Amino acid sequence: MTSALAGVTGAAAEPASREGRRPRRSRRATPRNTLTKGAALGLGVTMVWFSILVLIPLAAIVATASENGWSQYVATLQNPQTWAAIKLTVGQALLVTVINIVMGTVIAWVLVRDRFPGKAILDVIIDVPFALPTIVAGLVLLALYGPNSPIGVHWANTERAVFLALAFVTLPFIVRTVQPVLEELESDVEEAAASLGASRTTIIRRIVLPSLTPAIAAGAALSFARAISEYGSLVLLSGNLPFRTEVVSVRVLSFIENGNTASAAALATIMLAVALLVIVVLDIVQRRVSRRG
């Protein structure tokens, strides 16, 4: 799961250098078709499956939401309970993303540059939220922060519970995008800066952090997108109290359960749009930074 966004953007955009020994490599940028008969068949079959599974269902959401034009969106957003859910979700997702930017970078730094017994265990634990079923994540957090908390912290059914759940499920994103970049960061660049008289803080601020920015941005985008769409870990933990701890996903679910698919689809479309927007914006930031670097 490392270099989550980088893998996708890098695969399609090969650098087109004219000086390459073999011109065939440098000319990949021009769109052309190199599919053999077998490959074309493979592409056909996989595209049919991809459409059946992903494209048509997502299109169905947008189509259902748009059946009544814009009024459907307006009506959905004007519902005060829905609006409260959106505000809570976006607010907590932003907060969690900010915390992740700080803590994720710190943890990545510690994993790469520090050495202490038990570091390997820390490294594995970071991935636990990726692998743990979300419902179990909720149950697990309830054990420490719920009514039977051994440390006397009773955050269940409060806004803090939403924060906890989102922080839990998004923990690995920034750590795992920053870690490989930090590992590959050439120490001779830092040494060069030091030999030129830069202080430690200057090196970190001017050399290390700028090279980490694209990775942090990519991780933050994933983290935010995941946070606003989270559902499973909140079911047991947050109590889903309207106007207080109800997030957008829960709202969508209750629309579905009440048979109000039009409103569910409208709200789902908004979620899709926000997630898409964040990813596109941060992808642009990332490209700009990496080009400058």
Added chain:
Amino acid sequence: MVEVSTPVRWALRLAAVAYVFFLVAWPVALVVRQTFSNGLDNLIEAFQDPHVVNALELTLMVAFWAVVINTLFGVTISILLVRYEFPGKRLLSALIDVPLSVSPVVVGLALLLVYNGRDGWFGPTLEANGLQVIFDTPGMIMATCFVALPLVIREVVPTLTEVGDDQEQAARSLGANARQTFWRITLPSIKWAVIYGVVLSLARSLGEFGAVKIVSGNVTGRTQTATLMVEAKYQNFQQGTAYATSFLLILVSIACLVVVAVLRPKHP
């Protein structure tokens, strides 16, 4: 490499360890401890509950098919994306990642809108031909496939790019046809990436909750998976069973992580 001063290093180390400890390690440990608070009673009770056994079997079955489908799909798409040029490739490579940022609830809704038997786009036709998707296993497998879709691809694409096509071309020049080249050269060189992808997909598939909840109808003993069982048992105040089932799920997911962690460094 810049050396941070000792107090700063300790502060960072402490912050990182404490954050992960309070957020992940301690809560997980508590659930494991509570599972065994009465010895093995919770686990025994859980395994004696036919609904739990049923849910575990269903979960395994759904996860198995989802992983098989996603592996076939993922390896095919990865090879197409890395080894071939075709119009729309860039768009496809972007779309592949969409499932990662779609809420499980939205996934459930999307499948519901197309495949429900009452007023879905395709549902009524499919049901008239004897294929029920929603509130049955096909829908649950599809929902699981959807959420775990990019995992194999994300592992295989970078490896395939890095390995390059030199070995494949050498095999072709030595007389191997497309099929022989795939089985003897391509697949062995991406073997570990495929295995990681499968393990990650398996963990994700076993743990899917939201999407499956919507498309399955959550019928106890019939379409209730292990994760849905955890919710139901917990809310029914059968917390022992909920903890025991959770413990099994934690065990499997940590086993998956350990498998990946142990294999990965040897085959970068």
Added chain:
Amino acid sequence: MSIDVSGVTKTFGDFVALDDVSVSLPTGQLTALLGPSGGGKSTLLRVIAGLETADTGRVTIEGVDATRLPPQKRNVGFVFQHYAVFKHMTVAKNVAFGLEIRKRPKAEIAARVDELLRLVHLSQFSHRLPSQLSGGQRQRMALARALAVEPKVLLLDEPFGALDAKVRKELRDWLRRLHDEVHVTTVFVTHDQEEAMEVADEIVVINDGRVEQVGTPDQLYDEPANDFVMSFLGEVTTLGGVLLRPHDVHISTTPQLAGAAEGTVSRVLRVGFEVRVNVLTDDGEDVLLVLTRTHARQLGIEPGVRVWVTPASGALTVPSMKAAVG
């Protein structure tokens, strides 16, 4: 003729890699495709192997029209610059690959692999993985692998390009000796004119997607078809509007020969047994000469000395069409 290429054109987007190339390569010889990087020689080799398909033109191998044949049906051995070893197979398995594809009997495969590994001096490494071999060993293994299927032609794409200078020289001599032993029609791509001159029976000079000249190393050196071939095959200098080799410039400290250009020695550099002298003529030409040390000492060549330079009698000269590359 073993390989006939006629009218082959290959473009990548708007880049023309091969422009109407026709060339015939004789059976049993060792031919070099020589030219600067990006000039199209690797593309030509890959078109012959079937790893690229030509836009137009025909490729015939041993009398069979191979233009539309996929690589696996051409029966050519191909050796890649970066070895393209099968990383997950042992050395022996790598060499056996082509034979296993052809479903030869096990005993026959084992015997043939044994023989080939002995030929490339890798017998004691047969059970190692390629990652345990050095670059030169890997390339020899790749060569054995290509030879195992008894190809009609052996194609090598910059086979020694990724190796260090010493190993490269060793492998070069070894390839020459190997070819004398097995006599398979061999074509190799190189951008190193010394490598081509030393190893090849025949050289095809390719530049900008076109064949500049075909001939033996001696022919190319002594009778270059144009200024490109002349300057690519060795050092050249310009004197009075013609290209010539620096050792073909006659120098004297007195005006002996009519038509000699007068100038001043601007720089003297001793490299081992030879002395490299730059003369700036009064017409503003910078002429490079190579003399022996004895000769330079006899003439008393030093910076600032007035000299007369002219092409030596019998010197090979080519009209300079564009600025000399050397």
